[in-house]
Amino acid sequence: VLFAPGSEPPRPGQSPGPSPDPGPGRRGGRGELARQIRARYEEVQRYSRGGPGPGAGRPERRRLMDLAPGGPGLQRPRPPRARPLPDGAPGWPPAPGPGSPGPGSSGPGPRLGCAALRNVSGAQYVGSGYTKAVYRVRLPGGVAVALKAVDFSGHDLGSCVREFGARRGCYRLAAHKLLKEMVLLERLRHPNVLQLYGYCYQDSEDIPDTLTTITELGAPVEMIQLLQTSWEDRFRICLSLGRLLHHLAHSPLGSVTLLDFRPRQFVLVDGELKVTDLDDARVEETPCTGSADCTLEFPARNFTLPCSAQGWCEAMNEKRNLYNAYRFFFTYLLPHSAPPSLRPLLDSIVNATGELTWGVDETLAQLEKVLHLYRSGQYLQNSTEAGRAEYQHLPGSTIPQEDYRCWPSYHHGSCLLSVFNLAEAVDICESHAQCQAFVVTNQTTWTGRQLVFFKTGWSHVVPDPSKTTYVRASG
Numbered sequence: 001v002l003f004a005p006g007s008e009p010p011r012p013g014q015s016p017g018p019s020p021d022p023g024p025g026r027r028g029g030r031g032e033l034a035r036q037i038r039a040r041y042e043e044v045q046r047y048s049r050g051g052p053g054p055g056a057g058r059p060e061r062r063r064l065m066d067l068a069p070g071g072p073g074l075q076r077p078r079p080p081r082a083r084p085l086p087d088g089a090p091g092w093p094p095a096p097g098p099g100s101p102g103p104g105s106s107g108p109g110p111r112l113g114c115a116a117l118r119n120v121s122g123a124q125y126v127g128s129g130y131t132k133a134v135y136r137v138r139l140p141g142g143v144a145v146a147l148k149a150v151d152f153s154g155h156d157l158g159s160c161v162r163e164f165g166a167r168r169g170c171y172r173l174a175a176h177k178l179l180k181e182m183v184l185l186e187r188l189r190h191p192n193v194l195q196l197y198g199y200c201y202q203d204s205e206d207i208p209d210t211l212t213t214i215t216e217l218g219a220p221v222e223m224i225q226l227l228q229t230s231w232e233d234r235f236r237i238c239l240s241l242g243r244l245l246h247h248l249a250h251s252p253l254g255s256v257t258l259l260d261f262r263p264r265q266f267v268l269v270d271g272e273l274k275v276t277d278l279d280d281a282r283v284e285e286t287p288c289t290g291s292a293d294c295t296l297e298f299p300a301r302n303f304t305l306p307c308s309a310q311g312w313c314e315a316m317n318e319k320r321n322l323y324n325a326y327r328f329f330f331t332y333l334l335p336h337s338a339p340p341s342l343r344p345l346l347d348s349i350v351n352a353t354g355e356l357t358w359g360v361d362e363t364l365a366q367l368e369k370v371l372h373l374y375r376s377g378q379y380l381q382n383s384t385e386a387g388r389a390e391y392q393h394l395p396g397s398t399i400p401q402e403d404y405r406c407w408p409s410y411h412h413g414s415c416l417l418s419v420f421n422l423a424e425a426v427d428i429c430e431s432h433a434q435c436q437a438f439v440v441t442n443q444t445t446w447t448g449r450q451l452v453f454f455k456t457g458w459s460h461v462v463p464d465p466s467k468t469t470y471v472r473a474s475g
Ligand SMILES: Nc1ncnc2c1ncn2[C@@H]1O[C@H](COP(=O)(O)OP(=O)(O)OP(=O)(O)O)[C@@H](O)[C@H]1O
Pocket: 126, 127, 128, 129, 130, 131, 132, 133, 134, 146, 194, 215, 216, 217, 218, 219, 220, 221, 260, 264, 265, 267, 276, 277, 278, 279
């Protein structure tokens, strides 16, 4: 980590200390480091200007983000210097790609620059992986954003410096990952791709032009926590993922696969799942001469896909994403405590993605169907009114106490559930032995369902214009 929570952070991108010694374990030469930088640079260039890669789908007509700093609305300390280094590695920061919008372009490019980072407050370390570290800061206007920079004490930079003994070159190698991610965030814009707000190149103490990206802030995905939330919220995450995978399969760049697909590559923003870590995304499909070349390997099982007449493994990129979605998300989040009438459809989604019998399009169509059945109330099984208690209706009132706990409640100390309509609220109350009353609020969930508190009694009813109390009158 660059700085501990609560302590004063360095300026974003600032180096925390002196270069480590090259050390005796150094293997590769500077030429090898230059070769690696060039390979990453060329990959970034491909994504920033390119349409689909080989084997990928339709061409792209949209214009590109400005790879180099100084684009519209951005502030930058100095003009770009894209001259190559003597060792043959490309210069840093990179020059604009041929497809970059010129000044005055009206594209939806990132808007925040270095000026936005001058007066940030409340900086907190959020997390880091092999390459990057993420901080939460508050902009002068009060909005909290995430800043991402190469982690100077991270694994990637450390192992490169041990191997090549070249701190600046190693910084540049790692920064190309961040740059690739920035280009992809911009080119793959979608409600389930983290939004890029901007970026800044600024000098750190010993490295010129370190890159910091400014993005939407999310909360890390905690599987244990997700397993304790309502089915409705868990379904939202699976639907977000289905929509994301559909977008990636049909992206302007071609079919994008996430080679490193784990829950930690995603964050939650207002209950929506968004991908944040795109440095391991790949667009190129796998070339083949026969289906033996098209094996998708996972720890628990392998799949062999067909080799197309054009010599590419068919739909390998989307199927890799889909199986990962199955094994990390769908299998845990979709079926459990779902409304019983939706279970067969949910089970078929889990089975078909686990067997890779459906592609991304069919999977999303089925997830959207679940949403429709749930949102429209069609999932409700016809319950007979016979034997049900009568409920007396007390408009403009609530029951402040007399709570009991239920699972999975939206509220820790009480039983707060979402319902489609009054009949469903009555059914729930009838099915809970403790329930003697319920209070309908004016709050709704993401699908538009109303939140209802279920109560053990109604000895103390008080006025509340935003709520309606229903008390069990007979039974
Ligand atoms: N916008 C964000 N808001 C909140 N947390 C974030 C955000 N982006 C990333 N994180 C958190 O920071 C961690 C590190 O970020 P990131 O995954 O980009 O780094 P990395 O070095 O590429 O990691 P890895 O080694 O997993 O590839 C993530 O695991 C995630 O939990």
